[in-house]
Amino acid sequence: MAIVDRIEASIGRALEIPQGGLAPAALAEALPYAVLPGGARIRPTILMSVALACGDDRPELSDAAAAALELIHCASLVHDDLPCFDDAGLRRGKPSVHCAYSQPLAVLTGDSLIILAFEVLARAGEDGRTMRLIRALARRTGMPNGICAGQGWESEPQIDLGAYHRSKTAALFIAATEMGAIAAGHDGEAWNDLGALIGEAFQVADDLRDALMGEEALGKPGGQDALHGRPNAVAELGVKGAFDRLNDILAGAISSIPSCPGEAALAQMVRMQSQRIVPRMPARYRA
């Protein structure tokens, strides 16, 4: 089965859990609304690619890990869109959860998806490998190293930019490479750099997209970084400088891939994913 089909099938199975029994209808409806149809599913795709490169000897575990990671990502989008954060009315081209439902249901949707992510993993096995997956996911999601910390930095008067990007954007990419390796019985730690570099590339690409693209192409309002005065690579390096930085990071990411059976195929996947995330450089910036 193709990676993309495995991911969607696993997410679909995960979303059946909260539908059992007598559940409040609107919240039960809001959970799949926040997760389906998906965005690019980049994080679980990376996770699966790393698992495959490492042999993928327990595919049911990589499937669960991929779904759990994407659920956490979707939860973070729902909470980040809330009026007290980004106040975003659009997400993936449709009304964000608090607009389609309500603020209370958006808070609860995020909470429920976080819990569901851990539940999916805890149902996938009873051994050390499964427990390491849960620990890796918790570490890259919570405080002090996860995406909660990343979002928390935005409430600080002085931002540590390195820590901010590592936790805000890179954390779930690190989770992707670590969890892909762990699911296939490899050492997660060795895959940390690849995730961190992909995350850094993604951050720069996101800054470029935000600066260069409009609402229609993004499926959400553009120019948000400049509007909110948020630190970003385009403000720091200019458009051309940010494109150069992006290419350097991607080259570094590919050379950081640990030795493993599927090393060449994985390098190819990173190149392909890069093309999906990197916006086209406007003609006026080309040499």
Add this chain to the structure above:
Amino acid sequence: MAIVDRIEASIGRALEIPQGGLAPAALAEALPYAVLPGGARIRPTILMSVALACGDDRPELSDAAAAALELIHCASLVHDDLPCFDDAGLRRGKPSVHCAYSQPLAVLTGDSLIILAFEVLARAGEDGRTMRLIRALARRTGMPNGICAGQGWESEPQIDLGAYHRSKTAALFIAATEMGAIAAGHDGEAWNDLGALIGEAFQVADDLRDALMGEEALGKPGGQDALHGRPNAVAELGVKGAFDRLNDILAGAISSIPSCPGEAALAQMVRMQSQRIVPRMPARYRA
């Protein structure tokens, strides 16, 4: 060590995790603010009492379970106090997290505490018993059976009262008895009824306190159920009827205790905890 000291020590160890490394300062401060000093710690006390009644052969596991459960409870208080839910400015006699910090930090504090709860459990062991603890906690916290579902019912035009109380209040008491038994190697399922009945008693006692006590004694505004038109036992049965119901439920709870080494001591604990939660009946209602 006394139960109360074991619980506070375990919570203290759990709260060290988010303080490591370079964390955003305000969020790092808000986490202990939301957890310390605690309320009555009734849920972890019940969990510990059940674990002890079942032999408590792995005290480090019951310690972790008790801390995890209390972290989830505190997370739910932080999110429930948000303006879009109860809009409560006071909690445990001090400003609630969104008042003391901000709404964004209150959302992130709740999220981080939920994740920390699972992280604490995932660090406590790598075996089936630990995994069953994680599954029990997830089940009683998320959708469709956990406290998220309970809160979700408040957004429904038609509330199923049984499902509402089971998930809103009883869920974490069921988690307490189930997890106490699981931590000590017993079957969690058999302890489900005790938790459900304690939860029901707690709900009725809470309704009575809300109806009979003022803000000063509660540490939060009173009369909220009547104000928000929320379903409650006092509106349904009157004050005297609610007291009678409470006593019936507590008798049922004690007789539901499964056979175990510490059965008598556990019955005594339930009686003691009851006295803590049950408000004094005003003289005009006494026979």
